[in-house]
Amino acid sequence: MTKKNLIVGQSGGPTAVINSSLYGVVSEGIAHSDEIGEVYGMVNGIEGFLEDRILNFREALPGEQLDYLKHTPGAYLGSCRYKLPESLEDPVYPLLFEKFEEMNIGWFFYIGGNDSMDTVSKLSRYAAQTGSSIRVIGEPKTIDNDLVHTDHTPGYGSAAKYVASTVREITLDASVYEKKSVTIIEIMGRHAGWLTAASALARKYKGDNPFFIYLPESAFDTEKFLKDVESAFEKNCNVVVCVSEGIHDADGTFICEYDSSVGTDTFGHKMLAGCGKYLENLVRDRLGVKARSVELNVSQRCSASLISAADQKEAVSAGRFGVQAALNGETGKMVSFVRRQAEDGSYQMECGLEDVNLICNEEKEVPAEWITENGSDVSDEFIKYVTPLVQGSVNVPLGEDGLPVFVYRK
Amino acid sequence: MTKKNLIVGQSGGPTAVINSSLYGVVSEGIAHSDEIGEVYGMVNGIEGFLEDRILNFREALPGEQLDYLKHTPGAYLGSCRYKLPESLEDPVYPLLFEKFEEMNIGWFFYIGGNDSMDTVSKLSRYAAQTGSSIRVIGEPKTIDNDLVHTDHTPGYGSAAKYVASTVREITLDASVYEKKSVTIIEIMGRHAGWLTAASALARKYKGDNPFFIYLPESAFDTEKFLKDVESAFEKNCNVVVCVSEGIHDADGTFICEYDSSVGTDTFGHKMLAGCGKYLENLVRDRLGVKARSVELNVSQRCSASLISAADQKEAVSAGRFGVQAALNGETGKMVSFVRRQAEDGSYQMECGLEDVNLICNEEKEVPAEWITENGSDVSDEFIKYVTPLVQGSVNVPLGEDGLPVFVYRK
Structure with missing residues (x-):
């Protein structure tokens, strides 16, 4: 045979x-x-x-x-x-x-x-x-980690490591000036907050940035968000916030939809900005402080x-x-x-x-008991869950051009 | 004493x-x-x-x-x-x-x-x-490499390595579907194109993506850009383009200003999107193909x-x-x-x-003779200049959390 x-x-x-x-x-x-x-x-x-x-x-x-x-x-x-x-x-x-x-x-x-x-x-x-x-x-x-069973x-582990390491780096970068600033980091994951939750690992010590982490599993309230940020200024003038691309309010409207409903480009088309860009504008307008947003984008899945x-x-x-x-x-x-x-x-x-x-x-969501009561952080149980998944780094061979060598179809 | x-x-x-x-x-x-x-x-x-x-x-x-x-x-x-x-x-x-x-x-x-x-x-x-x-x-x-003498x-070398490696990765990510697509990557550097030019290193072989690289040292023409992209579709259905944040047209108007002149957020404020987002919308509208933009953002200076x-x-x-x-x-x-x-x-x-x-x-700009005639690529002389600067990688120690260990002021 x-x-x-x-x-x-x-x-x-x-x-x-x-x-x-x-x-x-x-x-x-x-x-x-x-x-x-x-x-x-x-x-x-x-x-x-x-x-x-x-x-x-x-x-x-x-x-x-x-x-x-x-x-x-x-x-x-x-x-x-x-x-x-x-x-x-x-x-x-x-x-x-x-x-x-x-x-x-x-x-x-x-x-x-x-x-x-x-x-x-x-x-x-x-x-x-x-x-x-x-x-x-x-x-x-x-990378969304949303498969059941x-x-x-x-x-997921590599994307989580990318998110946590990069948020840790961005936090250092965003903390160099002694001037009130808010940095909003928008993270992938569609309707599940697994990847955004991994940003909690970025903290170098208890109470470090990112101060707040908002997942799509909890309804997002913009007024509460602004109050959260203001309260954080009492501890640190540089505030870093991580949000899932899929956050939505209690009515189910995606936060990113608020911008696209009014922003149009030169062709009269709706401009689809992300929720990070929307919240950046919101913070600048309502709190009158320096604001920046960073969309981590496709590097989350290809670094x-x-x-x-x-x-x-x-x-x-x-x-x-x-x-x-x-x-x-x-x-x-x-x-x-x-x-x-x-x-x-x-x-x-x-x-x-x-x-x-x-x-x-x-679709598997982040369990409610792993999201802390006020809906703006994750629990120690989540940290225990995710930590083994981001361990170790990989040696990527470099070519004569000093860059990583990859294989591809000819 | x-x-x-x-x-x-x-x-x-x-x-x-x-x-x-x-x-x-x-x-x-x-x-x-x-x-x-x-x-x-x-x-x-x-x-x-x-x-x-x-x-x-x-x-x-x-x-x-x-x-x-x-x-x-x-x-x-x-x-x-x-x-x-x-x-x-x-x-x-x-x-x-x-x-x-x-x-x-x-x-x-x-x-x-x-x-x-x-x-x-x-x-x-x-x-x-x-x-x-x-x-x-x-x-x-x-990272702008714009100091004279x-x-x-x-x-600059680390930022250039970040840009080149990341553009190489994004190109692989952007090439998985057999369907026309344009990916616009927006790169830092203010008024100088040094960092954007480094994206030329991302090519794995002659004729590879990124097909076009636009620096602020040359006037940007949106109609020529659209023609460039259409011509590239004859070679590859997935087209990657790198642009400096500071590109401007022959009149000196920054390309990113075209969007902000019309887009407003819910507060009636101008929405400052980057030139990448503007070109993404332009491509989708005029060429009717899938388009995405990626702003490499602060990781260029803190990875x-x-x-x-x-x-x-x-x-x-x-x-x-x-x-x-x-x-x-x-x-x-x-x-x-x-x-x-x-x-x-x-x-x-x-x-x-x-x-x-x-x-x-x-301020030191990229010399005109290192930008190819049609204003959408850099010369081999630039490649020779930049290659030694991106050589080698650094072993970053990991902590128990699996993440890089950094020092910071307490």
């Missing part, structure tokens, strides 16, 4: 370690050459696969080049935002499985967030329905220099574990992280498997 | 290595304990000194804590934006020199940009006029993880050299960098001294 081949794809927005998960899948696949034939990648996810855009990893990244995946940002294989049809009667399914058969695919891996797990769910259900022997496994990734997600070594290692493990699970006959599962305590009390992580149907289209 | 004491201050906006220059001055001062007594720091520059806010480095940063200055962002001593009066007849001058005498100051060091060199100029001229024996030396720093400035080892080393050397020069009787000078070529053709830097009066209030 000919050995079946493996194929892997990436989908959705990248993280700093989405390529570490890819490395885990590919290197484990190659290591099992007794059971697995070729190791393919689909270029631009399932969408590119439908257009026959694939590569063979043994040719694309020979030798140590494969190792470079571990610190390369972006999605090496390219990504897509393609949602498979709800009805498994749709003709795209037989088309896909015909292609799988032509390529003799026996193992299918998809690295992504909620939407990608939806793809894993549909393909595994179609396989079950048609009696296909193909194994379909989901590899989690998201897993302690955390690969990508190689601030990859968390713990996150990178776990992302590789998740990739490897998924391949081992598929070889053991598992399908329709997502690799999950289960937190354990070692005998000495230290953090340990084990990989597990969860039914992918219970994960797709769900 | 009692030994004279040394005092050092920091002024203007911080850089990633302004504390490395401070380390150089302080460690060299302590090393010369045969000639120099105490080593003091003024808190918040000359402004804080006038309020008697000083510290003694032997107490504030004992032992290896002093070494931590080298990777700590922000200005450890705090900063100020205080301009001394033009007239040397002003009563602030005798007041300052009385304080110097009380503290038995013999050596005065000021780390900063243009404005700080103005302070060095005035204090050294007042000293000469009154026969004071105090030696006054300026230590350069600016020096090959480059400490702080510890992307400090250039070459820049850090040179900043320390400049600090040390200034102390040696003062001990040799020099005053009214700024430490400068002179580029040499080693016998094997490699880059070498030597410290020099320049009359501070020729430096303050001047």
Whole structure:
């Protein structure tokens, strides 16, 4: 019997370690050459696969080049935002499985967030329905950390380390003048506050900046916010505040919408500024003090220099574990992280498997008990949760140009 | 005869290595304990000194804590934006020199940009006029690299490394979808394009993104810009463009002013968005493609993880050299960098001294011959100039929290 081949794809927005998960899948696949034939990648996810855009990893990244995946940002294989049809009667399914058969695919891996797990769910259900022997496994990734049934997600630790380190640096930068100032830092995470909460780690000592941290899990009240800032001036003339991009008021209106409702550009179009810019203007206007806003932006998900070594290692493990699970006959599962305590009390992580149907289209928020009563800070329990995830740094090799060396598709 | 004491201050906006220059001055001062007594720091520059806010480095940063200055962002001593009066007849001058005498100051060091060199100029001229024996030396720093009579400035190399590395990462992040997109990256540098020019290093191969780099030294033409972007789509569906915050059109109007002239916030105030946000809206409107803008913001001057080892080393050397020069009787000078070529053709830097009066209030632009003819790129000569300045990375120690350990005033 000919050995079946493996194929892997990436989908959705990248993280700093989405390529570490890819490395885990590919290197484990190659290591099992007794059971697995070729190791393919689909270029631009399932969408590119439908257009026959694939590569063979043994040719694309020979030798140590494969190792470079571990610190390369972006999605090496390219990504897509393609949602498979709800009805498994749709003709795209037989088309896909015909292609799988032509390529003799026996193992299918998809690295992504909620939407990608939806793809894993549909393909595994179609396989079950048609009696296909193909194994379909989901590899989690998201900086938002909002997947259910897993302690955390690969990508979150590095983004959290980026946020915490950068907020610590910005706080030093924002504290050089003896003059009242407010710095608003806007952080990603969509509807979940996990990433913004990590800014609490930036504090060098109890009572340090950032004084306030506002998550989308609590309703944001602009008047209370202004009072919070004024009270902070009693302790420090330089006040740093961290806000989630998704903060909203009690009515559910996003704070960033307040600006766009009035600001227009030269073409008469609404200017979509973020909530940080809005709050910067609010502070300058109402409190009459120097204000600045900083949107941390895409570096949160693509900074190689601030990859968390713990996150990178776990992302590789998740990739490897998924391949081992598929070889053991598992399908329709997502690799999950289960937190354990070692005998000495230290953090340990084990990989597990969860039914992918219970994960797709769900969102996990920061628990209410981890947000302090006044809605402007996080608890020590959260700090205990997040600290092991940001440990260690990664040595990124530099080229002759003095810059990090990354791999990319030619 | 009692030994004279040394005092050092920091002024203007911080850089990633302004504390490395401070380390150089302080460690060299302590090393010369045969000639120099105490080593003091003024808190918040000359402004804080006038309020008697000083510290003694032997107490504030004992032992290896002093070494931590080298990777700590922000200005450890705090900063100020205080301009001394033009007239040397002003009563602030005798007041300052009385304080110097009380503290038995013999050596005065000021780390900063243009404005700080103005302070060095005035204090050294007042000293000469009154026969004071105090030696006054300026230590350069600016990420803008716009000081004259020096090959480059400490702080520029690290900011350039940050810009180049981050643009390389953002380009990978922005290239994951097979769908037309434009990413505009807005870079600091005020009226000089040195920092934006460094984004050319981000290219991994000839013809790679960023496709276009616009500096304030050339007039910006929005219609030509749109044509540039459209032509780039013939080569790559994901186009990355780097712009200086200070780009302006042929009439001298800053591009960022076009938005603020119409956008207002809920208070009826002008919303000052940057030129990146303006161009993002322009591209979306006129070309009908996905557009995003990223303002690199203050991390350009405070990222510890992307400090250039070459820049850090040179900043320390400049600090040390200034102390040696003062001990040799020099005053009214700024430490400068002179580029040499080693016998094997490699880059070498030597410290020099320049009359501070020729430096303050001047600005150095990117030479016209280093900007390519169409005004949207830089030449190979610039690449040769900047490459040695971004070499090497620095190991930043991590604490138990997994984050960089910095020193700060208690």
